[in-house]
Amino acid sequence: MPADFNWAVGGEAGDGIDSTGKIFAQALSRAGRHVFTSKDFASRIRGGYTAYKIRTSVDRVQSVVNRLDVLIALTPRTIEENLDELHDGSVIIYDGERTTMEDAPIPEDVVGLDVPLKRLAEEAGGAIMRNVVALGAACAVTDFPIENLDSALEKRFGAKGQKLVENNKDAARKGKAHVEDTDDHEFKYDLETTDNDYVLLNGDEAIGMGAIAAGCRYYAGYPITPATDVMEYLKGRIEGYGGHVVQAEDELSAINMALGAARAGARAMTATSGPGIDLMAETFGLVATTETPLVIANIMRSGPSTGMPTKQEQGDLNAMLHGGHGEIPRFVLAPTTIDECFWKTVEAFNLAEKYQLPVYLTGDLSLAVTEQTFEPDAFDMDEVEIDRGKLVDEENLAEWQNEKGQFQPHALADDGVSPRAVPGTDDGAHMTTGLEHDELGRRTEDTEMRVKQVDKRDRKVETAKQRESWQPREFGDAEADTLILSWGSNEGAMVEAIEMLADDGIDVRFISVPYIFPRPELDDAIDAAEDILVVECNSTGQFADLIEHDALVRVNRINKYNGVRFTADELADRISGALTEAPEVPQ
Amino acid sequence: MSSDVRFTDFKSDKQPTWCPGCGDFGTMNGMMKALANTGNDPDNTFVVAGIGCSGKIGTYMHSYALHGVHGRALPLAAGVKMANPELEVMAAGGDGDGYSIGVGHFIHAVRRNVDMSYIVMDNRIYGLTKGQASPTSREDFETSTTPEGPKQPPVNPLALALSAGATFIAQSFSSDAMRHTEIVQEAVEHDGFGFVNVFSPCVTFNDVDTYDYFRDELVDVGETDHDPTDLEAAQDVILDPEKEYQGVLYQNEQANAYGAEHGLSENMAEIPDGAPEDATDLVREFY
CATH class of the missing domain: 3.40.50.920 (Rossmann fold)
Structure with a gap:
């Protein structure tokens, strides 16, 4: 296995760390290399410490390691934060002309490459391009063809005009030339390229794409780290497929909007994180007891309460399994990789409709913000199957009417799955309620009907266990x-x-x-x-x-x-x- | 969908358990008539109800309906309408549901201006929990939880709506059946969020805001020269400390409803059997 290569750019929030890292990751992916990225970030808009790390290889990479080969350090703290990961032969690219970096603590054995990032960027058209100068310098250190960077810069800045793209390309070349002309180190890194085509995406994006593929048409959510990317992905895309995204006033509203859309017959979802799951708990019970199909993505972060909003944790498993008062079945899916985020999202929508219940689709911060390369056919849209379950229309609705001709949305079916008539279906008008209800969906406190409805809902789980594959x-x-x-x-x-x-x-x-x-x-x-x-x-x-x-x-x-x-x-x-x-x- | 829908088609075969004389009977009758008069039928109508005496309305009416959790009727109803703009959507609740636990949603529902109606049965008391102060209870109204009165001013829901940019604000009285029906009908016909605060007296727990009180005190703006399209005139009646009014107090017919603003016209329930035709474009974006 050819050696993997580990690269990072770090600085303060507001330094453009994320977009710099993304450009380099994109360049590597376009050069036919596999990429796996990770982020260290804080819950603040400016300041602090933030870093974007890339592990790359010509072979598949699917985790991070504690080793850095090249580090672009925009602040001294970036070096301090990564001391343990630097090794004999690591390279730190920094700007010695920047006041804070004049006395940057370059460790022994590590090559410190002092590149005047800001000055070279200004020569290329603006100080804002200093990170791109650093990317050019990184190309020189790694023998990575700069044309791949051009391609990523075009993708990033193309919409803002060719002039900006050219300036950035120039900035990158200035960085590369500076290293080649002024430094006589023999660098041991060589990022070879291949002809492979890869796509590069994170878990939140995979969930969003899976939702559109699965026929989701309605998303209501409230911004929360690390689930916001799902909403941002869908906004501007789902509309092209006849869908809609709403930013609700809070999570209570978000889940109720999604529930309303689902009652209207749409495939609907919301995405949130721990605090939002807590807020949604009451309506979650309503979704479940009204037997409404709904997908709730819970992108976990560290809890309890506000916890550590930008840090990894898998602490909500019990909350999803047992959250909400009373007892009611729900499914919990936990995709294990970014491509599986796509497929499990499709599956979640099918399961929700087939068994008419809420499905938790849970990722975590690591899956959500990590980007990874895949062969494009890992997301083969022809493989997407849609199963809407026991949806009835005017023609077969009569089978589910009582002797008075009333439709029974909570009919005591043998398999536990009642028929579902969406509003607008003639003769299907019915109510349902968060109160315990009878087959017509009306309130009841009848002791026998209570037991029958509880058993019916539980029976759906037994049916699903038999009918579906739950393979690990x-x-x-x-x-x-x-x-x-x-x-x-x-x-x-x-x-x-x-x-x-x-x-x-x-x-x-x-x-x-x-x-x-x-x-x-x-x-x-x-x-x-x-x-x-x-x-x-x-x-x-x-x-x-x-x-x-x-x-x-x-x-x-x-x-x-x-x-x-x-x-x-x-x-x-x-x-x-x-x-x-x-x-x-x-x- | 038949054109000869009668209002009784919107009645279920379940008998209401409201107290005899409850204002909610009249409120509901007006809602059913307004729906029938506007050419709707139970199969294209969705009623969302909150919690409280008023919340039971979904059970006594016949249509597609959901009786939700306390205070969340408005976002739920908005979701229904956005997902299928062909449906007639009506939310109903009480003063506790809408102006206490749900007041946060009320402001945003008004701003959002989804094309639906919202009928609040305002009896200025919590009835189902047997007589506690509500957000619209008077400052000196003595109840089991406020023996000396709430000692804080009541919420003025009309003013809240006006300040949030409402496009339709009306008030009616459940016992004035004809006017109540007319007003709700106007809310249904309004292209946007049609809000009607209905005085719907509680005969069991509120001996202040009674049928007699509203009958004697309410001024019908329909009998004055009030112009509902005049914002300042609307402010005057809504903020009047001396009198209470019924009728359409404010209406802005210029504003786009949410669906028009966001280009929503399709029934989202209809989707293909597999991934959408050009879904592969989404994958290509990640190259």
Whole structure:
């Protein structure tokens, strides 16, 4: 496997870090290289520390590692924040003429490349292009053809006029030339290109694209990190497919608007994060008890309360499984990769309509803001199937009327799934309510009907368990004694950790679970394993609790809750550590 | 859809459990008549109700309907209308539902100006929980939770609506059946958010804001030279500390409703069997 290369640009919020990183990631992707990006950012508009990191290789990359080869540092803090990741031969590009960087703390063994970013940018037409000068310098250090950068600059600035594009290209060349003309280091980096075509996108974008593909026509939401990208993606795109995006006044309104649209028959969704999930809890119960199909994306961040809004965590699993008072079925899907964010979104819409219930589609900050390259056919639109479930029209509506000719939206069907007539369907007029209701959707406190309706709703889960595939994703050595389980975004790092562990002579079987409820039967895998380790980004092990409950076993827990995702090398270390140190766990 | 719809077609076979004499009977009758008079039928009508005595209205009427959670009828109704502009959408609730727990949505619903009607049954009391102060209760109105009165001024919903940029503000009295029906009908016909505050007396828990009070005190702007398109005239009646009014108090027919402003005309319930035809364009964007 050719070596991967790790690059970062860091500075203060407001320094254009994100767009600089995105341009370089785009250039690498257009050069036929695989890319995996990550962001360190704070909940502030200016100041602080923020960084955009890229791992790239000609082979697939799907996690971050704790190593930096080239760092563009716009502030001294950027260097301090990344000291542990720099190594012998790392290169730091900085602007020694910038007052704060005059005495930048360049570590020994690390090559400090002092490039007058601001001055060269001004020569090219404006100081604002100083980051692009740095990108040009990075091209020189990595022997990366600058034409790929041109292509990314055109994509980024093309809409603002060719003059701006040319100025930026010039700025990049000035940076490249400066390094080539003034520095006599022999750099060991060589970013080779390939003819492969890749697309580069993040998890929120994949969810948004999946929603449009699945026929979602209505999105109502309230801005919240890290879910806002879903709304921003849909706005300006979904309209072209007959849809609409509304920014509601709060999350209570957002979920009620989406519920209204769903009652009108549209495929509707909202997306939020933990605090929004809390606010939506009451209406969530209404959605579920009125048996309305709705997709609620929960892009998790660190909690509780406002928590750490720009940091990673998988802490909402119990809130999604059990949130809201009373008891009511809901499905919880947790895509494990960015391309799966697309496919699980499509699936979420189908499941919501087939079983007439709310479906939580949960990602987390790591999936949401990470960009990764894929072959375009990972998103093959011809593979998208739409199943609208038991939707009735004028012709088959009569089957579901009572003897008085009244339509029964909560008919006690054997499979638990009642018929659904959307408004405008002749003779289908009916009500429904958050009160317990009878088959007509009218309030009841009849003890027998109460039990029948509860049982009917629960029966949908049994039906779904039988009819649908709830298969997990499996990696590693199926015969290994050690079983690793995880859910959501840890998959990429864990898959890379498998190879590292194998190099150390540790074989593991890894099962990555994208379905939290209903969830796959794991009994056989658990019975066959000697050691079971459950990996997740929270402190208590909410998924581990489910596994213990399902299989009546005790498991080892590998938790992380400092706000930063797992890296592959860290997971490999912690797993091998747990296997050698952990006492025998009673089965 | 038949053209010979009668208002009784909007009546369900469920008997109301409102107290005998409750204003909500008259309010509901006017709503049903207004819907029938405007050429709607139960299969193209969606009624959204909140929580409280008023919230039960969805059960007693016959149409597509949803009886939601407390205070959230307006966003729910807006979602219905945006998703299918062909539907006639009416939201109904009480003063607690609309002006207390739901008041945040009220302001924004007014601003949004979705083409729908909003009928508030204002009895100035919490009836279903057996007699506590509501946001429209008088300052000295004694209740179980406010034995000396709320000691704060009541919300003026009409003024709230006006300040939020309403395009239709009306007030009616449930017992004045003909005028109430006419006013609700105008709200339904209004191209935008048609808001009607209906005095709908609670005969059990409110002995101040009674039928007699409204019958004696209400001034009908239809019998004066009030011009509802005149903003200043509307302000005068809405902020009048001495008198209460019924009729269409303000109407702006120039403003675009939400659907027109945002180009919403299609029924979003209709989608293809697979991904939309040109969905691959979305993938190409990520090159």
